[in-house]
Amino acid sequence: MSDTCTPTLPGFTCGLDATLRVIAGKWKPLILYFLAQGGPTRYGELRRAMRDVSDKMLIQQLKELTADGLVQRTDYKEVPPRVDYALTPLGESLAQALVPLCTWGTENLAEVTRVFAQRERTNGASQPGAKAEPSPSAQ
Amino acid sequence: MSDTCTPTLPGFTCGLDATLRVIAGKWKPLILYFLAQGGPTRYGELRRAMRDVSDKMLIQQLKELTADGLVQRTDYKEVPPRVDYALTPLGESLAQALVPLCTWGTENLAEVTRVFAQRERTNGASQPGAKAEPSPSAQ
DNA sequence: TTAGGCACTTACCAAAAGGTGCATACTTGT
């Protein structure tokens, strides 16, 4: 890692820290991902595209991304509500910076998968009360 | 974002998702950051370098990173305990993938800083007791 | 008329993440 991670910044330990705080949130990277793929996307589409996300969560994350200047919300003040979301230039640059992480995850998928299988095994084994969750529906 | 974010992977929505789950944790990116800077680092050094981290947290994150094969723990079985941590090749490749995020954070520091100041202002504004009771006995 | 889609909002809760502080076993410095 080079010195692009300049320490002692205003509120962050380094640029990496700052970035990670911006994209912190279960669905934000995914939202960025979807928006980076196609152009402006309507709320409902996004909602259906990202399975397992609730309205509350999606709206919340979109609001933050919007407030943070990463996505732009367009509200066509129409009769049945119509709103769409798109990346701002800032959002697009961030999406670009995420590409290497996508790549890393994809290239090292085997290891990562193994690692997570391991984690689950370890967690399950150390539970004294050992309660068997029937179907912990994707998280 | 290109198609390095191949959807429909084993347990993840995309490579990005996988990566982010690996580095999830308040101190992990920072640990990676420090280890990427210099070579093997002793526990105590790391501890002092990252101010505001507790033993519990640092140990916990180091354990996970070790279990995940990103860092290597070396225990010289000595009289006063001596242990050091270093990045594995996998850890180093991940650190490399993090560089663009460091860069993005640094380059867009002004915007990011503004954004966070904004967030705090927004949060702080709803704090005064002038509002309705938000149930003080939170769980 | 009733059902349903749209883009949200709200109240309430459970789980996870993180933090504090004390304990360990052993050694060195004072």
Place this chain on the structure above:
DNA sequence: ACAAGTATGCACCTTTTGGTAAGTGCCTAA
């Protein structure tokens, strides 16, 4: 003898995060 440092473990508690379910106002299709 006693404090301090070494790398960690453990119990307990608070904060943050995420999830569920319901409701809002408006409009259209059946």
